Amino acid sequence: MGFFSKFERTAPATTIDYFEEAPAATFVDEEKGRNELQESTTAPAPSHHVDPAIEKAVVRKLDWRVPPLLGVLYMLSFLDRSNIGNAKIAGMTEDLALTGNRYAWLLTIFYIGYILFAFLAIMWKVMPPHIWASIIVLAWGLIATLQAATMSWAGEMACRFFLGATEQGFGPGVPYLLSFFYLRHELGLRVGIFLSAAPLANMFSGALAYGITSGHSHLANWRLLFLVEGLPSILMAAVAFAYLPDSPDKARFLNEEERLVAKARGVRQVGTSDRVGGVVWKDIGAALLDLKCWFTAFMYFSTNVSFSSLPVFLPTIINEMGFSAINAQGLTAPPYFVSFLVTIGSSYIADRTQQRGYTLMILSTIGGIGYILLAASNSVGVRYFGVFLAASGVFPCIANVLPWVVNNQGSDTRRGVGIALLNLIGQCGPLLGTNAFPASEGPRYVKGQAICAAFIFFNGFLAFSLRCLLKWENKKLDKKYGPRVVPVADRTGGNQRKKSAVSEENYGPNFRYVL
Numbered sequence: 001m002g003f004f005s006k007f008e009r010t011a012p013a014t015t016i017d018y019f020e021e022a023p024a025a026t027f028v029d030e031e032k033g034r035n036e037l038q039e040s041t042t043a044p045a046p047s048h049h050v051d052p053a054i055e056k057a058v059v060r061k062l063d064w065r066v067p068p069l070l071g072v073l074y075m076l077s078f079l080d081r082s083n084i085g086n087a088k089i090a091g092m093t094e095d096l097a098l099t100g101n102r103y104a105w106l107l108t109i110f111y112i113g114y115i116l117f118a119f120l121a122i123m124w125k126v127m128p129p130h131i132w133a134s135i136i137v138l139a140w141g142l143i144a145t146l147q148a149a150t151m152s153w154a155g156e157m158a159c160r161f162f163l164g165a166t167e168q169g170f171g172p173g174v175p176y177l178l179s180f181f182y183l184r185h186e187l188g189l190r191v192g193i194f195l196s197a198a199p200l201a202n203m204f205s206g207a208l209a210y211g212i213t214s215g216h217s218h219l220a221n222w223r224l225l226f227l228v229e230g231l232p233s234i235l236m237a238a239v240a241f242a243y244l245p246d247s248p249d250k251a252r253f254l255n256e257e258e259r260l261v262a263k264a265r266g267v268r269q270v271g272t273s274d275r276v277g278g279v280v281w282k283d284i285g286a287a288l289l290d291l292k293c294w295f296t297a298f299m300y301f302s303t304n305v306s307f308s309s310l311p312v313f314l315p316t317i318i319n320e321m322g323f324s325a326i327n328a329q330g331l332t333a334p335p336y337f338v339s340f341l342v343t344i345g346s347s348y349i350a351d352r353t354q355q356r357g358y359t360l361m362i363l364s365t366i367g368g369i370g371y372i373l374l375a376a377s378n379s380v381g382v383r384y385f386g387v388f389l390a391a392s393g394v395f396p397c398i399a400n401v402l403p404w405v406v407n408n409q410g411s412d413t414r415r416g417v418g419i420a421l422l423n424l425i426g427q428c429g430p431l432l433g434t435n436a437f438p439a440s441e442g443p444r445y446v447k448g449q450a451i452c453a454a455f456i457f458f459n460g461f462l463a464f465s466l467r468c469l470l471k472w473e474n475k476k477l478d479k480k481y482g483p484r485v486v487p488v489a490d491r492t493g494g495n496q497r498k499k500s501a502v503s504e505e506n507y508g509p510n511f512r513y514v515l
Helices: 002-007 052-082 084-095 102-116 118-126 129-149 153-168 171-178 184-195 197-213 221-243 256-270 281-288 291-319 325-331 333-353 356-376 380-407 412-426 429-433 446-481
Strands: 016-019 046-050
Touching: 052 084, 052 129, 052 153, 052 171, 052 184, 052 197, 052 221, 052 256, 084 102, 084 197, 084 221, 084 291, 084 325, 102 118, 102 153, 102 291, 102 412, 102 429, 118 129, 118 153, 118 171, 118 412, 129 153, 129 221, 153 171, 171 184, 171 380, 171 412, 184 197, 184 333, 184 380, 197 221, 197 291, 197 325, 197 333, 197 380, 281 412, 291 325, 291 356, 291 380, 291 412, 291 429, 291 446, 325 333, 333 356, 333 380, 356 380, 356 446, 380 412, 380 446, 429 446
Parallel strands: none
Antiparallel strands: 016 046
């Protein structure tokens, strides 16, 4: 539907109804902590009947404005966090005396800040998104730019810690924010497009670093790199404040009729279109006790071992294959471009088939084979091909784990807690990944490549296990409620109509887990 409609599964309904929000519907299940729909005696009456073409127009407008804006912001955040790998071989090592394990600590301290501020992921629900986004983008932009002025290792350590703390407030919570705008079968591709900005950022990082560091400025090349790549984030904070909508029905680029459609979609999702402000405290405990949240958290941990280390060590790995430092910067770009394409393609396939588990198993296998080639081969060509496979497995895995969390929790609070837990556990992976490539083990870094291979294969095993659990849970729900009834509207065009479901993405008789 919308701009990306040819890349997604078509929703089953041919027409939709608007519904007034009905507070009489409640969601309770004391025994399992599951919010299950208990039907009210008074059913909400439809106030309008809408042609699905209008809904398509709404989604198309969202597609042109929301994922691209968030993707650009994420690309800048990833650029600002990972350009330290390019700065390392552009003179920063000598200027800041990065001897021993000092460089590894610069990578580690970033993720310590990231972990300590994991709770910020739920701020998208607590604060209006356009305000929160502008604050957090401005904060990391200032810190990223100030790295150009650091004169010591200690100063760079402080910058990296606060850069991690501020970037935590943005990227990890965006899939949760996108769930406010898109239905379940629409969400994965949009999250994939958003997260594809990570390999795209690394591709630009290599190309930009090549252009910046190949010149001869009065400023040290690595300082110029931080300055040039940090300033755009500061400028984009104002853009986020002006153009990021808080919710679909408040988007200024929609007309009045389209806002009504957007509101109807919100009711269809969770029973209300107002999803910003406050949390349900009992759902926090229920989410923390849900085994599915822990599965995805450890999947994120496993994938992050590689996701965190590949961008910051790849220039060094290619440099030590025998290429010059300047050429190594440029040679990082092609693998990331392929990864960018695979990220979008795999998200499309997972959305269309609603089979994230299988998708993750295949991607994990591809990434693991890539790391095995990097660890086992002495051939430069084979090792460089391994880089392509590793990048094409790691980045798409991240893009498919995150929407799986949101898909399989049945309330906004539980979805937010799932994302927060995912980051609290998952961001510990980089503490291992960024310390797995000590300089003493170059040029092949066999141990580091083997660790990354083991964890990406483990991610595939966890995906298989979680899929088995979800399939079992769905069978239990089918036994309890009967087969899922796909809500449809009138297919005949006559006067009789069937109602679209209310709260179909919250726990209830029609809720089923995405495999």
